[in-house]
Amino acid sequence: MPNKMKIAIAQAGGPTAVINSSLYGFLKGFSHCDNVQVYGIYGGIAGLIDGRFIHLNHRAVGEYEWLQNVPGAALGAGRKPLSEQDIGRIILQLKEKGVSALAIVGGNGTMWSCNQIAETAREMGYNLQVIGIPKTVDNDLVETDHTPGYGSAARFVAHAVRDLAFDLESMKNFENVRVVETMGRNVGWLAASSTYFRNSPDDAPHIVCLPEIPFNMDQFLESVNKVHRRLGYAIVVVSEGLKDKHGNSVSEIELSKSRDHKVLGGVGGLVSERITTELGLSSRYENLGILQRCTHFMVSNQDRLEARMVGEKAAEALLEGKSDIMIGLQRGLGHAMTSSEVPLSRVVNQERSLESQFISDDNFVPIASSFKEWLYPIIGETCEYGRMEMRPHVKAIGDMK
Amino acid sequence: MPNKMKIAIAQAGGPTAVINSSLYGFLKGFSHCDNVQVYGIYGGIAGLIDGRFIHLNHRAVGEYEWLQNVPGAALGAGRKPLSEQDIGRIILQLKEKGVSALAIVGGNGTMWSCNQIAETAREMGYNLQVIGIPKTVDNDLVETDHTPGYGSAARFVAHAVRDLAFDLESMKNFENVRVVETMGRNVGWLAASSTYFRNSPDDAPHIVCLPEIPFNMDQFLESVNKVHRRLGYAIVVVSEGLKDKHGNSVSEIELSKSRDHKVLGGVGGLVSERITTELGLSSRYENLGILQRCTHFMVSNQDRLEARMVGEKAAEALLEGKSDIMIGLQRGLGHAMTSSEVPLSRVVNQERSLESQFISDDNFVPIASSFKEWLYPIIGETCEYGRMEMRPHVKAIGDMK
Numbered sequence: 001m002p003n004k005m006k007i008a009i010a011q012a013g014g015p016t017a018v019i020n021s022s023l024y025g026f027l028k029g030f031s032h033c034d035n036v037q038v039y040g041i042y043g044g045i046a047g048l049i050d051g052r053f054i055h056l057n058h059r060a061v062g063e064y065e066w067l068q069n070v071p072g073a074a075l076g077a078g079r080k081p082l083s084e085q086d087i088g089r090i091i092l093q094l095k096e097k098g099v100s101a102l103a104i105v106g107g108n109g110t111m112w113s114c115n116q117i118a119e120t121a122r123e124m125g126y127n128l129q130v131i132g133i134p135k136t137v138d139n140d141l142v143e144t145d146h147t148p149g150y151g152s153a154a155r156f157v158a159h160a161v162r163d164l165a166f167d168l169e170s171m172k173n174f175e176n177v178r179v180v181e182t183m184g185r186n187v188g189w190l191a192a193s194s195t196y197f198r199n200s201p202d203d204a205p206h207i208v209c210l211p212e213i214p215f216n217m218d219q220f221l222e223s224v225n226k227v228h229r230r231l232g233y234a235i236v237v238v239s240e241g242l243k244d245k246h247g248n249s250v251s252e253i254e255l256s257k258s259r260d261h262k263v264l265g266g267v268g269g270l271v272s273e274r275i276t277t278e279l280g281l282s283s284r285y286e287n288l289g290i291l292q293r294c295t296h297f298m299v300s301n302q303d304r305l306e307a308r309m310v311g312e313k314a315a316e317a318l319l320e321g322k323s324d325i326m327i328g329l330q331r332g333l334g335h336a337m338t339s340s341e342v343p344l345s346r347v348v349n350q351e352r353s354l355e356s357q358f359i360s361d362d363n364f365v366p367i368a369s370s371f372k373e374w375l376y377p378i379i380g381e382t383c384e385y386g387r388m389e390m391r392p393h394v395k396a397i398g399d400m401k
Numbered sequence: 402m403p404n405k406m407k408i409a410i411a412q413a414g415g416p417t418a419v420i421n422s423s424l425y426g427f428l429k430g431f432s433h434c435d436n437v438q439v440y441g442i443y444g445g446i447a448g449l450i451d452g453r454f455i456h457l458n459h460r461a462v463g464e465y466e467w468l469q470n471v472p473g474a475a476l477g478a479g480r481k482p483l484s485e486q487d488i489g490r491i492i493l494q495l496k497e498k499g500v501s502a503l504a505i506v507g508g509n510g511t512m513w514s515c516n517q518i519a520e521t522a523r524e525m526g527y528n529l530q531v532i533g534i535p536k537t538v539d540n541d542l543v544e545t546d547h548t549p550g551y552g553s554a555a556r557f558v559a560h561a562v563r564d565l566a567f568d569l570e571s572m573k574n575f576e577n578v579r580v581v582e583t584m585g586r587n588v589g590w591l592a593a594s595s596t597y598f599r600n601s602p603d604d605a606p607h608i609v610c611l612p613e614i615p616f617n618m619d620q621f622l623e624s625v626n627k628v629h630r631r632l633g634y635a636i637v638v639v640s641e642g643l644k645d646k647h648g649n650s651v652s653e654i655e656l657s658k659s660r661d662h663k664v665l666g667g668v669g670g671l672v673s674e675r676i677t678t679e680l681g682l683s684s685r686y687e688n689l690g691i692l693q694r695c696t697h698f699m700v701s702n703q704d705r706l707e708a709r710m711v712g713e714k715a716a717e718a719l720l721e722g723k724s725d726i727m728i729g730l731q732r733g734l735g736h737a738m739t740s741s742e743v744p745l746s747r748v749v750n751q752e753r754s755l756e757s758q759f760i761s762d763d764n765f766v767p768i769a770s771s772f773k774e775w776l777y778p779i780i781g782e783t784c785e786y787g788r789m790e791m792r793p794h795v796k797a798i799g800d801m802k
């Protein structure tokens with residue numbers, strides 16, 4: 001009896017609402033295989049370094065269907081900078097366990113890690129297949145039409161901004177401005193998704209600030225003032241990753257007092273404060289926060305299916321002996337999404353900005369109308385809102401006494 | 402041909418996700434009436450003062466079904482302190498229009514306004530029926546089992562806190578604490594709803610701070626430290642209305658620079674900062690914000706039905722000639738909810754705190770288990786989450802070579 005093929009899967013980086021669907025798809029991809037042993041790695045990259053293996057029963061994949069409905073990384077993820085020594089240790093751990101194939105679900109940092117692990121294994125003479133499974137709400141990975149996780153986050157952002165706008169519009173005699181901050185790191189894909197329900201300049205959001213366009217506070221405040229004068233209120237969307245003209249982040253949040261522990265964020269609070277002090281308008285800061293990457297209740301079904309598909313395709317590729325690739329998504333006719341295999345070397349050390357074809361020269365909402373078409377097949381189910389016709393009452397014939 | 406009975410409805414205060422369902426129910430309550438004219442008031446109390454009447458076609462109520470799915474107050478709401486002069490003006494506006502019956506959808510402030518308007522009309526010798534239709538996410542109205550709007554907000558809070566917890570648990574090697582701030586004004590009903598999915602001390606939230614219990618920073622920090630030491634992470638829920646031992650608000654947000662324009666809020670940021678500086682733990686502040694009162698995508702269907710019912714019952718009561726009442730909800734056998742009629746005089750100038758029967762003496766999560774039973778029929782549809790079994794891999798017989 002030949003040795004079982006031993007395979008490991010880890011989840012890394014910040015979770016998405018559908019990250020576990022990729023894990024489910026991965027297990028499903030092996031469900032017909034007798035001669036395979038699948039391990040889950042507990043705790044992401046740190047778990048790989050420490051060799052924390054969990055037995056996953058791919059033959060009973062039905063027992064894992066719940067993975068498709070649960071946010072957070074079911075295996076544990078986390079962030080960890082990876083040293084050369086760490087990589088060597090990962091390979092020794094895999095070798096000791098007899099694991100010859102590794103898949104990691106993650107974003108940009110993870111694809112870099114996959115590439116490093118594969119190269120180091122070769123240098124160490126250990127035969128190891130490595131495949132990256134993409135996930136990120138930021139949509140900042142290259143060589144894929146979009147990333148699993150983005151669709152659900154975009155769905156949440158679009159609906160949340162519209163709901164916040166309907167609420168504010170009805171409260172405009174009490175409040176003037178809401179500044180909604182989205183995730184997205186250094187790229188504007190998520191901020192752009194806030195425009196999905198916008199059909200006219202009067203619809204929210206009225207101002208969108210992208211990391212791709214250097215932020216100018218004076219121009220911004222002037223825009224807010226103009227919108228408020230015209231409509232009596234304003235919904236502003238700012239991406240957490242806004243940069244000034246020198247390319248420096250406008251705002252970062254210190255998660256703890258150690259110097260390395262910063263994340264992007266807080267720019268919404270900063271500009272909201274300026275709206276209050278400099279324009280004399282009331283303004284409220286609404287940070288959509290971590291819910292963007294974990295609300296199971298706004299998952300795009302298409303996103304879930306795609307997340308599952310890339311997991312399943314990664315399993316198939318490992319069974320075919322492939323390595324050093326990321327499973328991507330490509331858009332076919334009628335927006336049908338299929339998977340692709342992309343060399344990791346073409347993915348690493350790059351960041352996909354909101355593409356210039358989707359950026360317009362509008363001073364308020366610089367999102368081209370083609371963006372909505374692009375987002376349409378990804379964002380999942382949506383609904384239209386009605387609106388009260390506000391024509392004042394004029395005496396009609398039926399009212400004559 | 403007798404004069405038509407002229408009826409007006411306004412929406413006031415901060416919206417809820419189902420405030421428009423009450424408007425729909427109100428119109429539905431008149432849909433069989435030929436000899437009635439229903440006006441909507443545009444812009445809440447300010448609209449009443451200025452006499453902004455909108456024609457609503459109660460005979461074509463089917464055209465308003467969309468109201469049940471749209472957040473924000475469809476007629477416009479807002480907040481406005483009401484002077485004696487304002488009230489006189491409201492009555493003159495109604496008189497000029499020939500309106501003899503008024504319903505206002507609102508919370509505590511609105512019930513006070515209803516009562517004042519009714520009394521002043523009597524003093525002025527104008528025959529005016531006035532009925533209050535309850536709505537508030539804070540659930541701080543007395544004489545009703547709960548308020549329409551609360552169920553949907555509770556549903557959002559419970560699900561959001563669980564999702565944030567699953568996300569943090571999987572990131573605990575990177576982040577330690579999340580401080581989630583809920584609405585609720587001076588009462589802890591919404592903060593309490595965050596415990597709905599909590600079945601053991603290890604489940605989130607691990608610490609809940611209520612306005613009903615004076616906030617002690619030192620004890621709080623000690624609790625956070627204990628939970629973190631035990632679990633490696635902590636989910637903290639704080640109500641926006643936390644009070645110190647002197648009854649003063651721990652934190653308020655200035656919406657603008659005018660002295661009156663403050664709202665409760667910000668306490669989560671304040672305690673998160675202290676967790677970072679004093680405990681040396683990483684901590685992130687997640688303010689659930691305005692989404693709590695406007696996310697159409699987390700509406701509790703039961704809440705929607707109840708909001709519609711109180712609107713419809715208000716219409717019926719007006720047709721029966723009733724006045725000076727609020728339509729309440731009462732809980733029957735098997736948690737069935739029916740409506741009740743409560744004298745406005747018993748409702749005004751009171752605030753319903755989280756009841757002592759629902760407060761336990763637990764130092765971490767002081768919510769009695771009976772609260773979950775109470776919330777069960779209100780919170781609407783929920784789902785259970787699965788969890789990965791984290792037993793480490795031990796070599797099984799099938800693995801022997």
